Amino acid sequence: MAPQGELEARARTGDVDAWSALYAQHYTAVFRQIRYLCGERGRGGLSPPRAEGRAQQAAGGEARLSVRRQRGLLLALGLRVATRRRDELRLWRNRLQLSAGYAWRSGNFGVEASAGPTVEPWAVRSDGASQAPVPLGSGRATPLWGAAAALTPSLSRQLSASLRLRLGLRVDLAASAMSSGAVGRLLTQAPGEPAEAQLGLGGLELSTGLELTLWIAPPRPRS
Numbered sequence: 540m541a542p543q544g545e546l547e548a549r550a551r552t553g554d555v556d557a558w559s560a561l562y563a564q565h566y567t568a569v570f571r572q573i574r575y576l577c578g579e580r581g582r583g584g585l586s587p588p589r590a591e592g593r594a595q596q597a598a599g600g601e602a603r604l605s606v607r608r609q610r611g612l613l614l615a616l617g618l619r620v621a622t623r624r625r626d627e628l629r630l631w632r633n634r635l636q637l638s639a640g641y642a643w644r645s646g647n648f649g650v651e652a653s654a655g656p657t658v659e660p661w662a663v664r665s666d667g668a669s670q671a672p673v674p675l676g677s678g679r680a681t682p683l684w685g686a687a688a689a690l691t692p693s694l695s696r697q698l699s700a701s702l703r704l705r706l707g708l709r710v711d712l713a714a715s716a717m718s719s720g721a722v723g724r725l726l727t728q729a730p731g732e733p734a735e736a737q738l739g740l741g742g743l744e745l746s747t748g749l750e751l752t753l754w755i756a757p758p759r760p761r762s
Contacts, residue, residue, distance in 0.1 A: 574670050599619060599620060601618065602618050610642065612642075616635075617635070628670075634659040636657045647695050647696065657715060672725060685716060688713075689711045691707040693707030701758070702755060714744075724740070
């Protein structure tokens, strides 16, 4: 195939074959799939929409600062960053939550239960570049608002007089929607083809994860 510069020069002179070659080279970049954000009221689920033969990759983590006693009131502020990918699209979600609950521990075994409101900004990237989906209907590109509740049984080990290491299994149930009250769906549409659901935003979501915590006990007053 001729070099890019040569094809451009020939195309400027009206060479149809050169135009055809340039079209074939840059079809994906110029006529790439259009991204839409669709709001669907009353729809949600424990997982995003699926498409046959399409691989998804998901990962996430959360940092949380908690104040609690061995038994009693628990207050926590957490930031969860999660990402999901399908084909060339990658969805980033950053959930901020202020929660309250109850913590109980006897020996090395403990249980925590907490709940609280959430706000979750999100962004879409494709091939490393930020994307702005075209809104359809009530699908405005607003943060997700909602609430989440979590239950975490755990085992812990005393490392020193003031340090305790805890390993837990966290089960998190969250419900969220855009400011319009709709659940979001990210759609793509190739030229001449129907729109296809790719990734979900909000609704009812269940997640599990391992939680590693380092508790730092306040210094005891000297008698």
